[in-house]
Amino acid sequence: MAMRPLLLLPEMLLFVGGLAALISGSFLPRERQWVSRLVAAAALVACVVAAMIGLTSTAQTAFEGTFSVDTPTGVARIVAAVGTLIVLSLAVDEITGSPRESETYALLLFSTTGTLMLAGADDLLVLAVGFLLTSIPLYGLIGLRRTPAGAEAAMKTYLLGALFGILLLSGVTVLYGITGTTSYAALPDLLIDAPTGAMAAGVIGVLAGLMFKAGAVPGHFWIPDAAQGAGGAVAAFLTTVPKIGAVIATYRLVDMLPGTLNWPLLIAILAVASMTLGNLAAYWQTDPRRLLGWSTVSQVGYLLVPVAVAGRSDSALPSLLLYVAGYTLTNLAAFSVTTALPQRRTLESYGRLARAQPMLAAALVISLLGLVGTPPTIVFVGKLTIASAAWDGGLAWLAVAVFANTLISLFYYLRWIVPVFKSDADASPPRADEGASSSPRPASSVVAVVAALGSLAMGICAGLLLSLLTGT
Amino acid sequence: MLSLIVFLPLAAALVLLALPRLGDSIARWTWVAVAALDLALVVGVWLAYESPAVGQLAFEEQAPWIPGVNSSYHLGVDGLSLPLIAMTAVIFLACAVYALREPDRPRLQAALFLFLQSVSMGLFVSADLILFFLFFDLSIVAMYFVIAGWGHNDAGRSAMKFFLYTFLGSLALLVGFIGLYIAADPHTFDMVELTNQAPLNGSFMAGGLVLAAILMGLAVKTPTVPFHTWLPPAHTDAPAIGSAVLAGVLLKMGTYGFVRIAMPMLPEAWRAWAWVIIVVGIISVVYGALVALAQTNLKRMIAYTSVNHMGYIALAVGAAGLVADDTAQARSIAVTGAVTQMVSHGLITGALFLLAGVLQDRASTYDMDAYGGLAGPAPRFAAFFAVGAFASLGLPGLSGFIAEFQIFTGSIAAAPVTAVALVGILLTAALFLRALQRIFTGPTRGRSTGFADLRPTETWSVGALLFLSLLIGILPRPLLDIIEPAAEAVVELVGR
Incomplete structure (x- = not known):
């Protein structure tokens, strides 16, 4: 056991980068706030590089065994930093010159740091810190736009966050109370002899907090409101990056728990509930961002599938990491299309997009079909591997549930795709305020196309990725 | 070589x-040109091409x-x-x-x-289940855009x-x-390996469930009763060439799956459930007609005649699962007939749908x-349609006869009760003759007045398909020489 603070270099880089963006922003005139964006981007790139270097060494723990630096942490660092980098590129169009530009960048970086703390936490107290560090900046980010919807979403998120934060903290307290430790290394042995009821209460409290962060049932209520009410870049961020840390933290927690209670079943039920509820609720939405918000609830359900077989199938962890990476890129691609066309806020307003903007239409179709899990996109390989892992781990019914839900999800993704390809004859002429005439935002369009193609390329190269994930 | 065949159209599409x-x-x-x-x-x-050994493939290509x-x-x-990729190439050219x-x-x-051609070719040459699935899914996506983009009437809904x-x-x-993958040891999606392993032989329950999942998937695509209801609206509202490809090529993906995946990889389960498949086949034949x-x-x-014709294939492959020592030859004839029927149906129904497209083009109605x-x-339209109709109802001298004759010879020898399905042939004959009568005979009236005869593009495309059907009907040997060894191999594999 040793401190080894340098192992946390990527997290430090992000946090210091956030501070630097904040401070530099205070000294810059509004039209030159882009400098702070550069600072933030540099910190993220440095984080990716440091994480890659970290991945080459063997798994270690830092700060006396409270934080593990291994493959999942490394992958989470890379994926989260790249994800935030994509969000920053979306912000080029949307936030440049806005009143709180540098603050937005700083909050994004702080929240990303928090999600990395969650991903690496090997101790309940670090987990709690990570939870707070991810959540608190998010409340601010959601409310930044100062619209009524944004304020409502921020309030809802804050109240739910406070509630689930208390549950998490009391869960940690209970577990500490019955075992006298918060370290994952010591907990399993002590939990075996612990009173079952108290242990169950403690673990459920911690899980509840993590489910809030991941946006899974039962902590999902804030996701659709926030996705709809917040700005486009922030919506893309909050439906993607915090989930990375939360699901990996859930994996570590479940993997650590002793088999005295049927935790896999609980996680499997939460997974099925998330996917089903998310899919059914998404079906009726007319706002594309709200639809995507519900779709991310269902996607978290799929992400929880390998968590349910943690430790019971060799492919559980690689498939989880692959799905996390693929989901991040694909979801961001879909959100980028909505930020490229901020005036189109109903599904109908996407009418004739294929004619007006063929590249964006193609990116949208690829990313939506990708989210369905159509081959050869990366989410297909992800779904395939998580379903195989579930079956391999003895939960064949969970694999069937994944595919049944995939079918349900197809309904609403198609509801969005159908108008895109309407020909001139059967689409009503767009109203002036729907801005079909206004050209799409350039940076978001580029990001959308690149990310969509990236999700295709990742799917085709999935073999390489998977062997990297299993090899190290 | 196969990769080139598969990806050449895709490259051209890009x-x-x-x-x-x-x-x-x-x-x-x-x-x-492409x-x-x-x-x-x-x-x-x-x-x-030379026939490979049992459980092996020719022109193999493999990369991780x-x-x-x-x-x-x-x-x-x-x-x-091989017959199916040849048929696919012909239909797409037409x-x-x-x-x-x-x-x-x-x-x-x-x-x-x-793009659709690439996907279809790819499906028929895949020797890996995930690759097969990839092409299977992409064929759906491409066909969706064909119907939604170029269809008529209620195309979006269909x-x-x-x-x-x-x-x-x-x-x-x-x-x-995935069930097959998990059951195999070591886990694999490779078709050749799965065929050699037959991993679920010996586990009755798991084998039955996995077969049920696969059969359901294939039955929807084929389609057989009761999963056929998507077919009529899709065909009615699709453009002519879309219908030709849908009926000619895409339906074969389902029936091809029976002989390529379900039978050789799950022989025990297939034998156990052969009667169910036969019954579904008979119902499809009679109900479709x-x-x-x-x-x-x-x-x-x-x-609907497609539902009927696909029923014959289900019937034949089901009968091939009724293993008895003295019927090996009959069962192999049935499987040969089934594969021949896939080719024959592709050519004939492709031609008929293209001809139906002429009606829509000239007079905007199929009524x-x-x-x-x-x-x-x-007159040329009438002659072509008559040839297509006779081929479809199984007149000797055309490919439909070769296929259906073998199917019934094999099936009835393996299970005499399958003779019930002969009713289907009778009904098909009746319905085609009635259609010919309604549309072509009598005094010229209604939309027939001023109807322009086939144009050169239509003549050549439909003519080529019908000519091939005639060729197979008169000289079936070159085709059967290719199919027969493979059919015997399937029968041998299913008997394990």
């Missing part, structure tokens, strides 16, 4: 997409793809797939020629069909129904594939009662 300012006629002719070149390559493979789940880029052909007069977005249409229904099938199929008989819409009628005495103004 080129067409990348050149938005390309002239319409250049796009149309590029499509014809389809012709692809057919030439397939002919080359056919000429160089997702080694983490033992899935590889693995291609190969044998006597089951469609390209037929579409030379297409006015609506010809460049995009050509790109979409070239396309949606098609997508959802067949996507349901594909997911069931994927569940079955009866419903077709009741149609007044020509295209819907042809669509048979709107026509009468059409043989007068359009």
